[in-house]
Amino acid sequence: xxxxxxxxxxxxxxxxxxxxxxxxxxxxxxxxxxxxxxxxxxxxxxxxxxxxxxxxxxxxxxxxxxxxxxxxxxxxxxxxxxxxxxxxxxxxxxxxxxxxxxxxxxxxxxxxxxxxxxxxxxxxxxxxxxxxxxxxxxxxxxxxxxxxxxxxxxxxxxxxxxxxxxxxxxxxxxxxxxxxxxxxxxxxxxx
Numbered sequence: 049x050x051x052x053x054x055x056x057x058x059x060x061x062x063x064x065x066x067x068x069x070x071x072x073x074x075x076x077x078x079x080x081x082x083x084x085x086x087x088x089x090x091x092x093x094x095x096x097x098x099x100x101x102x103x104x105x106x107x108x109x110x111x112x113x114x115x116x117x118x119x120x121x122x123x124x125x126x127x128x129x130x131x132x133x134x135x136x137x138x139x140x141x142x143x144x145x146x147x148x149x150x151x152x153x154x155x156x157x158x159x160x161x162x163x164x165x166x167x168x169x170x171x172x173x174x175x176x177x178x179x180x181x182x183x184x185x186x187x188x189x190x191x192x193x194x195x196x197x198x199x200x201x202x203x204x205x206x207x208x209x210x211x212x213x214x215x216x217x218x219x220x221x222x223x224x225x226x227x228x229x230x231x232x233x234x235x236x237x238x239x
Contacts, residue, residue, distance in 0.1 A: 069091060069095075070088055070091045070092060070095075071088065071091075072091065072134040072135065073087040073088075073091070073134065073135060073136045073137075073138075074087075074088070075135075076135045076136060076137040076155065077137055077138060080138075080139070082122070082141070083137075083138040083139070083141055086118055086122065086124055086126070086138065086141055087136060087138060089113075089114050089117070089118055090114075090118070090126050090128060090132075092110060092114075093107070093110060093111060093114045093128035094128045094129075095107075096110055096111065096128075097128050097129060111128075114128065122141070122142070123142050123143055124138075124141040124142065124143075124144050125144065125145040125146065126141075126144065126146045127146055127147060127148035127150075129148035129149075130146050130147065130148055130149070130150045130151075130152070131150070131151045131152070132146075132150075132151075132152045133152060133153045133154035133155070133156070133178070134154055134155070135154050135155035135156075136152065136155075136156055136157075136158070137155070137156070137157040137158070138158055139157065139158070139159045139160065139184075140159060140160035140184075141158070141160060142160045142161070143160055143161040144158055144160060144161065144162050144163075145162070145163045145164065145165060146158075146164045146165075147164060147165040147166055147173045149166065149170060149171050149172075149173040150164045150165075150173045150174060150175075150176075151173075151174075151175040151176065152164075152176045152180075153176050153177045153178035153179070153180065153196070154178045154179070155178055155179050156176055156178070156179065156180045156181070156182070157180070157181045157182065158182050159182060159183055159184035159186075159202075160184050160185075161184055161185045161186075162182050162184065162185070162186050162187075162188075163186070163187045163188065163189070164176075164188050165187075165188075165189055166189065166190065167189045167190040167191075167207075168190075171191070172190055172191045173190070173191065174188045174189070174190065174191070174192050174193070174194060174206075175192075175193050175194070176188075176194045177193070177194060177195050177196035177197070177198065177212065178196045178197070179196055179197045180194050180195075180196070180197070180198050180199075180200070181198075181199045181200070182200045183199075183200055183201050183202030183203070183204065183217075184202050184203075185202055185203045186200050186201075186202065186203065186204045186205075186206065187204070187205050187206065188200065188206040189205075189206070189207055190207055192206065192207065192208060192209050192210075193209045193210070194206070194209075194210045195209075195210055195211045195212030195213065195214065196212045196213070197212060197213045198210045198211070198212065198213065198214050198215070198216070199214070199215040199216070200216055200217070200221065201215065201216065201217025201218070201221070201224070202217075203217075203219070204216060204217050204218060204219065204221040205218075205219040205220050205221060206220075206221040207220055207221075208220075208221075210223075211223075
């Protein structure tokens with residue numbers, strides 16, 4: 049049920065020609081020009097991909113540039129087909145892989161060598177809620193849901209759902225802390 053709500057919140061809202069759309073991740077990556085540029089290029093490629101098929105050829109030179117610069121040279125594989133909410137924070141994006149069917153909520157944080165991918169098929173990919181924080185060298189695979197404000201520890205292999213506010217770590221990942229948020233300011237009490 050929660051998976052459906054995150055997917056619906058972004059569905060149909062991807063195409064937006066405003067200047068603000070292209071820079072929606074800019075402030076989240078303040079001081080990190082590489083991440084700012086990668087995410088700007090991602091948003092532009094995403095817009096070209098949203099054009100009707102007959103017009104998508106206009107973006108072909110940019111798609112080629114995106115693949116060459118971002119994927120091959122920088123080593124950051126963020127598919128422009130992925131659904132990613134505003135405010136994505138990308139720390140040291142090297143070796144980050146995001147499958148084209150992944151859905152990522154608002155204000156999420158990814159660190160280097162993070163993989164978000166499928167286990168079996170094209171749509172067998174994770175959905176991340178809002179404010180999810182993922183540590184470096186983490187692998188999240190399969191049709192699973194990572195709840196809002198969840199934290200994935202560095203080096204974790206996540207193959208099952210993670211509840212809202214939980215902290216998981218390990219291989220395979222298991223809960224370390226389950227949190228209940230009592231207000232909008234995200235004050236929490238630990239169970």
